Amino acid sequence: MKVDGVHYRTIWLNRDGWGVDILDQTRFPHRFEVVTLRSPGEAARAIRDMQVRGAPLIGATAGYGMALACREDASDAGLDRAEATLAATRPTAYNLAWALRRMREGLRPLSEADRVAAAYRLAGEICDEDVAINEAIGEAGLPLLREIAARKGGAPVRVLTHCNAGWLATVDWGTATAPIYKAHEAGIPLHVWVDETRPRNQGAFLTAWELGRHGVPHSVIVDNAGGHLMQHGEVDIVIVGSDRTTAAGDVCNKIGTYLKALAAHDNGVPFYVALPSPTIDFTIRDGLAEVPIEERSAREVTHIAGRTAQGALVEIQLTPDGSPALNPAFDVTPAHLVSGLITERGLCAASGEAIAALFPERVAA
């Protein structure tokens, strides 16, 4: 999407033709800096230090990390080494393993001489496919916003979103934001309520930044505020992303998503989940019982980073000394609270039948 009028992806080839440029997301929203990766080690560090984050973008960075590895040492041993380094950065990231497997399967059959060019081509394909999937999600979700707009006679469509399922988490478009950007492009007036999304504040730090730079009207709200806004008719639709969706339509997403789904249900507000179909896990059905929830460091709750009036980026402690904190990272929204899924193949109900009908080839035998 655009940053103050200039189009960006989150990852692209440097003008030298082989370095890999990324945005350093650790310093968002206060610094906008492009970093060039020139070795598989630098790619691994970018993933591990979360300069890049979001499953699709991690996969794309790993792909280019293997391309950089081929330039250094395209032997089987060299590729093994790079793959091990990259795989160890975020061991639970599903897309990371998937991208590395795809690179391996594409490169191993080739002679060493052919591997560099092929690796860059494969990494580019991973990126382009992600963009195409997300753009298709945008097209699939656009009619939902168009329909609301038609009812509102020119008043902005108010969309609430949680966390960052935006273009910064993907190569472009984002997932939950794709219908928003498509609607903005189509001239539909919008106002996005951006949940700040404690503890890591991906809403305030990333979603607000990308919407603002692209020119989409929005307001940041605390995570506590969305229910009140829904009670007062201030939210027309909720669109969130998903880290993992079960075959029955239960949605695992950033902690707090479930509370917004409850409020949407209580107030008759449509609650949609935008997701690339690879994040549907056809091996499980009951999200609450079967999805293990990562518990992250208490420090994400007790401390937070931001910018002082003097412009310095600092981390401060919020909680009293001696008070422990608990930090579950995700929650599960049961399918019955979800109005529908927005996938690259179109809309479907959050039910086992509807999901199986849309993705028949993926249903376990």
Next chain:
Amino acid sequence: MKVDGVHYRTIWLNRDGWGVDILDQTRFPHRFEVVTLRSPGEAARAIRDMQVRGAPLIGATAGYGMALACREDASDAGLDRAEATLAATRPTAYNLAWALRRMREGLRPLSEADRVAAAYRLAGEICDEDVAINEAIGEAGLPLLREIAARKGGAPVRVLTHCNAGWLATVDWGTATAPIYKAHEAGIPLHVWVDETRPRNQGAFLTAWELGRHGVPHSVIVDNAGGHLMQHGEVDIVIVGSDRTTAAGDVCNKIGTYLKALAAHDNGVPFYVALPSPTIDFTIRDGLAEVPIEERSAREVTHIAGRTAQGALVEIQLTPDGSPALNPAFDVTPAHLVSGLITERGLCAASGEAIAALFPERVAA
């Protein structure tokens, strides 16, 4: 309650017999400082700058502010001046106006010579009555925790609370915390989930501090986490305070309370509201339609204060430049989501009939 073993109230007479000591709550939880007020102007500043906050404590401070005023100038004109100064500090604080009216009614009939001693006595009464009301709330709520404890065979009773309805908001005991402190005193094992309560973080800054200093086991969680904990059976009861409760039992409280009530309802977790009966507004019934919700400064969302690793207290910006924020301060939880009210006269259902039966003298004719 206790601070590391020493008993404190939030306001008390200095050992000189006339100055008024308070805790400077603006620097909590990182600094614990006692400030002595020696004039009505200092009392007014303490209220305005939120060194003291919470309706009962504001009322008590205003009472002592009038006592300090009598020492300076006990004439009618002097009292009028002091009353006007104090009343202007937090114009919407219900208890502030109530305490000033009570002081006026007690002092005006007296000769100037008698006013100083009477004012100190009246202010002391306001404090003692608040302590008695809150202690009664604690006694009323204690059986709820005792009953859960009896079912759990020694495992801690896990209480979730939102915001700070603690002793720091009152003169002592607090409202939502009073049953917790009573249970702790009775030897019932407890673990309190403390919602940090964005944007002003009264949970993380105040509730965690007071529970920790008094020795009550607790963990700070982000406001997003409570629903997930309830889904997994990690919350036995929710107890929150209330700024205003309607005659029909709708509860206006800190923003985000409604989301926790929805989650409690969805998971069969009892959801109780502890409140001193003066906060019941018998003139209204429909909280959603009739309670105006204060919209506070966006800066409370976009900025936050805390302590650097070097020990300095600083304020930092969280959101990107140019991103607006919206900051509704309260929400309304409909009575049907409330399991019961804990008042100084005992428990009652959150219904018009039950409230009227418990407070017959206050029902409008």
